[in-house]
Amino acid sequence: MSNQKKGAGNKRKSKSKTFYQVLTDAVNYYVENGWDSQRSLTEWSRKLRVAASREMPSDDAAKKHLTSVYRRLVIDGGALRDQPADGPKKVTLDKLKPEFRKELDKRIFASANLIELNRSQAVEKTLQRFQGWVSSIPPDGVSDFDKRQHKSIFGKSVQDIDFISRRVAIDQGHKLASNVKYLLSIQGGAIAFRWHSNYRRPGYNFRPDHKDRDDKIYLVRGSWAVEQGLIVPVYGYYDEITAAGEEVYCSCQVFPIYAPQKLPIEFLTEKGKREFNRA
Numbered sequence: 001m002s003n004q005k006k007g008a009g010n011k012r013k014s015k016s017k018t019f020y021q022v023l024t025d026a027v028n029y030y031v032e033n034g035w036d037s038q039r040s041l042t043e044w045s046r047k048l049r050v051a052a053s054r055e056m057p058s059d060d061a062a063k064k065h066l067t068s069v070y071r072r073l074v075i076d077g078g079a080l081r082d083q084p085a086d087g088p089k090k091v092t093l094d095k096l097k098p099e100f101r102k103e104l105d106k107r108i109f110a111s112a113n114l115i116e117l118n119r120s121q122a123v124e125k126t127l128q129r130f131q132g133w134v135s136s137i138p139p140d141g142v143s144d145f146d147k148r149q150h151k152s153i154f155g156k157s158v159q160d161i162d163f164i165s166r167r168v169a170i171d172q173g174h175k176l177a178s179n180v181k182y183l184l185s186i187q188g189g190a191i192a193f194r195w196h197s198n199y200r201r202p203g204y205n206f207r208p209d210h211k212d213r214d215d216k217i218y219l220v221r222g223s224w225a226v227e228q229g230l231i232v233p234v235y236g237y238y239d240e241i242t243a244a245g246e247e248v249y250c251s252c253q254v255f256p257i258y259a260p261q262k263l264p265i266e267f268l269t270e271k272g273k274r275e276f277n278r279a
């Protein structure tokens, strides 16, 4: 309904066919006529490229998703709810707002670029597949089976573009949340991070080395507890590994630790054990 209204208000826009519509026309043309000439294939390819370039990729959904992540964590203070009682306070969150805002802008910018990039790749791939299909049409025309099959394959690659956009938005949203929580934890005086991998989640394509990090604790370099010789790294420092959510589609998380007493005993030095009565 609302789409129709918009179309009526903007006649010029409604006149141009979408990439998918041109693709459908092109497939129908070859289904009816079979292969005719190199020239008509070049012409169809040109029309498809024009239709694709006219359609601006929609990064509105990504922007909306990222803004809602930002609002939940920063404006509504959700980032604090994930913190333990001895973690950072509201005043720390407020102080960091300009930095979080910058992080949000960065993620919106990255999303728009990634969606555009993925989209042009998907369009090129569809064009290649289309040209391959046309070139392989036998002299006696397209079989009924082939007609049905190819229409659905081309339709799928166009839908993939929307799927990729959503995936990019979710990934960038995770990176935003991860960086907000990291900055807040460091400002709040975190001395270590415990890694959590979602490898148990069905269908999640986890990285084996991230699964290995599950439940391991990585120390923050230069924290007061390290400086005072109370704790030592067992699995290394957090800056020696890729951060949670840093790699593409990584949905791992880290949970901050603020007190040496909360670390397993193997992290405490002799001095640390004496200090916290844990001999």
Ligand SMILES: [Zn+2]
Pocket: 197, 207, 210, 245, 250, 251, 252
């Ligand atoms: Zn991961």
